Amino acid sequence: MKDRAIERDMDWLVQVFNWAVRFRDDSGRYLLSENPLRGFDIPAELNPRRPIVPRDWMEKVIEAAGPTPLRAMLVIADETGRRLSAIRQLQGSDIQLGRTDAWPHGAIRWRYHSDKVNKDWLVPMSTKLRTEVDRHLAANPVLGDAPLFPAPQNHRKSVSKDRAGAWLLTAIKRAGVQKLDGTLWHAIRRLWITEHKEMPLRERMYVAGYLNRQTMEMVYEHIDPLLLQETVETRREYREAR
Structure with missing residues (x-):
């Protein structure tokens, strides 16, 4: 299982626990006293695939x-x-x-x-x-x-x-x-x-x-190859004011 899939599942679980610490049962008690995943380091995919159609x-x-x-x-x-x-x-x-x-x-x-x-x-x-x-x-x-x-x-x-x-x-x-x-x-x-x-x-x-x-x-938002080339070719020179 990739980090991105784990990240999505963990994000969902965090939301469930956040709801549980705010919801009371019929006796007035909260379902959870605190979120057990608070402070947990959720893995994140460093280079997620985000395709774009041409x-x-x-x-x-x-x-x-x-x-x-x-x-x-x-x-x-x-x-x-x-x-x-x-x-x-x-x-x-x-x-x-x-x-x-x-x-x-x-x-x-x-x-x-x-x-x-x-x-x-x-x-x-x-x-x-x-x-x-x-x-x-x-x-x-x-x-x-x-x-x-x-x-x-x-x-x-x-x-x-x-x-x-x-x-x-x-x-x-x-x-x-x-x-x-x-x-x-x-x-x-x-x-x-x-x-x-x-x-x-x-x-x-x-x-x-x-x-x-x-x-x-x-x-x-995706990187535009044409704008990328324009960026490396274009420079506005900074010179000290005299």
Whole structure:
């Protein structure tokens, strides 16, 4: 078992113990008096694999998805950098189609309960995203709080993570591109973060739904080889003022 797998399991166990030291039973006693893992050195993988999909890969898979809900999910991911959990739980009422000077293509409301950070966000749509949203709604009309991407067998529920993953694997096979190791939706998210790295930090964090700068930069942002070469070739000389 790799250090990364151990790290994930230990992080989960720490959260369970943290809950237990705050929860009381019927007699009023805490389940645990203290966290037994407090101060424990959790192993961390020094060089974790965090794959990123290339731009041509993404475009081929979107094309292979055809006029399906998966295509809309992929375009939303590609245009917003949001998590799969947040995308698949979108509701019809989250799509703000009204156009304003600030949001000429409308906006998407990201609800706090569908994401890890427990925060509501209202983010404008890009031109490409609005076009895809209009296509999806024309083919799959949604009213009120009904799921934007319903489960095939129960339209009152959002499509599951496993079903969305199966759709994606099918599109990858049709596109004839390589399946990357690891979680593909995270690899897609890394593409958005990396391609927008030159945009202002606060705006990037807001659009993609981050509260923690370190998480975004260390886990999702990749080194751009072209910028790396530009960095080693470029120098602004420092000279003592006279």
